[in-house]
Every structure is written in C-alpha cells, then in structure tokens.
Amino acid sequence: MRLTAIVPCLCALAAMVPCFLCMFAGNKPGFMEDYHMVTLNTSRIGHNFLVNSTLVPAGDNILTDVFRNASSSITSSINSALDSLAAELGLSDFYSVHLLNYCSGTYTTSALASTTAPRSTITKNVTSCSRPRALFHFDPTAALTRSLNTTTSGSTNITLSTLHWPTELSTGITALRIAHHTAFTLYILAIVLAFLSFLSSFFALFSAGRLSAALSLLFAVLALGALVLASAVVTAVVVRAADVVSMYGYRVSVEAKRGGRFLALTWAGSGVGLLGVLWWCGEFVVGRRGKRTGRGVVADEGVAQPASQ
Ligand SMILES: *[C@@H]1O[C@H](CO)[C@@H](O)[C@H](O)[C@H]1NC(C)=O
Numbered sequence: 001m002r003l004t005a006i007v008p009c010l011c012a013l014a015a016m017v018p019c020f021l022c023m024f025a026g027n028k029p030g031f032m033e034d035y036h037m038v039t040l041n042t043s044r045i046g047h048n049f050l051v052n053s054t055l056v057p058a059g060d061n062i063l064t065d066v067f068r069n070a071s072s073s074i075t076s077s078i079n080s081a082l083d084s085l086a087a088e089l090g091l092s093d094f095y096s097v098h099l100l101n102y103c104s105g106t107y108t109t110s111a112l113a114s115t116t117a118p119r120s121t122i123t124k125n126v127t128s129c130s131r132p133r134a135l136f137h138f139d140p141t142a143a144l145t146r147s148l149n150t151t152t153s154g155s156t157n158i159t160l161s162t163l164h165w166p167t168e169l170s171t172g173i174t175a176l177r178i179a180h181h182t183a184f185t186l187y188i189l190a191i192v193l194a195f196l197s198f199l200s201s202f203f204a205l206f207s208a209g210r211l212s213a214a215l216s217l218l219f220a221v222l223a224l225g226a227l228v229l230a231s232a233v234v235t236a237v238v239v240r241a242a243d244v245v246s247m248y249g250y251r252v253s254v255e256a257k258r259g260g261r262f263l264a265l266t267w268a269g270s271g272v273g274l275l276g277v278l279w280w281c282g283e284f285v286v287g288r289r290g291k292r293t294g295r296g297v298v299a300d301e302g303v304a305q306p307a308s309q
C-alpha cells in the first residue's frame with residue numbers, strides 16, 4: 001500500500017477535466033460560451049467605411065448605396081453608435097471560435113459599450129453553433145457567407161465583396177488550420193496519456209514497487225508534455241488569430257477578442273499535470289532517502305531494544 005500515490009492519481013484525473021472542457025466548450029448554444037478561443041466582433045461591420053471616406057476606394061460607393069437603399073433606419077444606426085449594423089446586413093454580431101466548432105449570435109442588451117451600458121454588462125446571446133467536427137478550423141469567409149445566405153432579414157443581395165471584406169483576414173486565419181488540427185490531436189493524446197497515468201498511479205497505490213512508480217512517472221511526464229504542447233499551440237493560434245483580425249479588420253470595423261478564460265483553463269490543466277509529475281519525482285527522492293535512513297532506524301532499534309529491556 002502506498003497511500004501517497006493518491007495525489008498524482010487525483011492530479012491525472014484533474015488534468016483530464018480541463019482537456020475535456022477545452023474541447024467541448026461552446027459545443028451547443030450557451031454551453032461555456034465564455035471559454036471561446038477567439039471571438040470576432042462584427043457588430044459594426046462596415047462602419048469605418050461609411051464614416052471615413054479615405055478608406056473607400058476612389059469611385060467606389062457601392063456600400064453607401066446598399067446602406068442607403070436598405071432602409072432608412074440604417075442612417076440612425078450608424079449615427080447612434082449603439083445599434084448593430086451587422087443585424088441590418090443579415091450578419092451576426094459575433095462569431096466565436098471553439099476547438100470543434102464556432103458559434104454566432106447577438107450582443108445584449110446592445111452591441112456597443114456606452115456610459116449606461118459598460119462593456120462588462122454586454123453579454124452574448126448565442127443563436128446558433130456549427131456542428132462539432134474533430135478536425136475543425138475556422139474559416140471567417142465561409143461563416144459570414146453562411147449567415148448572409150441563411151438570413152432573410154437585412155438588406156438583400158449583399159455579399160462579402162460588397163462589404164469589402166478583407167481577404168487577408170480570411171487567409172490569415174485559415175492559415176492556422178494545421179495548428180488548430182494539431183492542438184486538437186494533442187488534446188486527445190493528452191487525455192489518453194493522462195488516463196494511462198491515472199491507471200498506473202492507481203495500481204501504484206497497491207504496489208509499493210519501484211516499477212509501478214517509474215511507470216506512473218513516465219505516463220505523467222508524457223501526459224504533461226502533450227498537454228503543455230497543446231496549450232502552447234492553442235495559445236499561438238489564439239494570439240495569431242487576434243493579431244490578424246486587428247491588423248486587417250480595422251478597415252471594416254471588425255474586432256477580435258482573445259479567449260483569456262480558455263487559455264487560463266488549458267494552462268491550469270498543465271499546472272495540475274506538473275504537480276503530478278513533481279509528486280512522483282518527490283516520491284522517488286523520499287523513497288530512496290527513506291530506504292537509506294529506514295535501514296539505519298531498524299538497525300538502531302535492533303540494538304536499542306534489548307538494551308532498554
Ligand atoms: C480614416 O482612415 C485613415 C486611414 O486608415 C486614418 O488614418 C484616419 O485617421 C481615419 N479617419 C477617421 C476620422 O477615422
């Protein structure tokens with residue numbers, strides 16, 4: 001019996017939880033929506049174009065035409081700086097990227113922060129999520145086109161090219177697909193290895209041998225490696241995607257928000273995994289020292305006992 005093995009045993013189990021949550025967050029509308037990887041805020045899409053004539057290519061006022069033709073409420077939407085322009089166009093206010101799918105919806109109670117409704121009070125109302133897929137990657141052009149195709153509200157005949165949707169933004173994000181697939185694969189690997197680490201630590205509870213401890217340490221190290229790699233790759237994807245959107249989204253007033261909670265969750269999982277590894281390392285050190293001093297104690301007692309009797 002080795003009761004101390006309960007700690008790495010629990011660590012292995014605990015490290016699996018963030019992996020599962022990272023994978024399934026945003027799986028269906030409203031489920032852990034705050035744990036998105038990155039969110040595109042398209043609520044004011046096209047706004048910069050409309051107010052800043054220097055951004056509009058010479059002789060190109062299609063967008064203004066579309067807005068003028070669409071409805072009279074548009075002008076007030078633009079000026080009030082409170083309403084969602086996306087809704088007028090038949091787009092969603094935001095597109096949040098998760099590991100297996102993306103979700104879209106509207107901001108409540110308003111798309112824009114104001115003195116009466118600070119940014120912290122704005123919440124997401126998810127209206128739809130794409131079907132989760134194992135090897136998913138986010139393609140903003142496809143997502144927005146799908147919104148335009150499926151919504152009947154808003155102005156008709158608007159395409160992404162009408163909106164001067166920057167193609168660099170889409171190519172920049174779809175370029176991350178290999179990294180996205182890699183992160184998914186590493187999470188699966190981390191879950192499998194963490195489970196093996198749990199099993200071996202569990203057996204180590206009942207066998208005090210060095211082999212079970214060594215095996216447990218090995219699986220704990222491998223699981224930690226997979227989880228740290230997954231977290232690193234996912235962090236790179238999140239940071240890069242947000243950078244791409246800030247770089248090219250400005251012209252069409254599209255912003256990105258990094259998923260701080262998602263990153264905190266995945267790195268917390270890595271921290272728990274590290275604890276399990278350190279515990280087994282400590283077990284080895286203490287075990288070795290304990291054996292040495294242990295023999296000494298037995299010898300001392302052996303001598304001392306007859307003397308005291
Ligand atoms: C219009 O866009 C140009 C080019 O990006 C920028 O330098 C300028 O500050 C913008 N003007 C306003 C009023 O936003």
Ligand SMILES: *[C@@H]1O[C@H](CO)[C@@H](O)[C@H](O)[C@H]1NC(C)=O
Nearest residue numbers: 062063065066067068069157
């Ligand atoms: C907007 O309306 C005007 C006249 O009503 C029309 O000539 C023009 O083609 C329309 N533009 C678009 C993009 O529908």
Ligand SMILES: *[C@@H]1O[C@H](CO)[C@@H](O)[C@H](O)[C@H]1NC(C)=O
Nearest residue numbers: 041043044111112113122255
């Ligand atoms: C969305 O983007 C717009 C335009 O950049 C910004 O004014 C607004 O505050 C953003 N909304 C949220 C909820 O981040």
Ligand SMILES: *[C@@H]1O[C@H](CO)[C@@H](O)[C@H](O)[C@H]1NC(C)=O
Nearest residue numbers: 105106107108109125126127
């Ligand atoms: C969320 O959106 C749905 C559909 O647009 C709407 O029926 C519902 O009232 C909204 N929820 C909130 C809290 O605004």
Ligand SMILES: *[C@@H]1O[C@H](CO)[C@@H](O)[C@H](O)[C@H]1NC(C)=O
Nearest residue numbers: 142143145146147148149150
């Ligand atoms: C949207 O509609 C256009 C033309 O109507 C079509 O070419 C395109 O494939 C559709 N896209 C999606 C994502 O459904």
Ligand SMILES: *[C@@H]1O[C@H](CO)[C@@H](O)[C@H](O)[C@H]1NC(C)=O
Nearest residue numbers: 066069070154155156157158
């Ligand atoms: C939309 O496009 C179709 C085909 O190009 C055209 O027949 C229709 O009049 C257009 N609708 C509007 C509102 O511009």
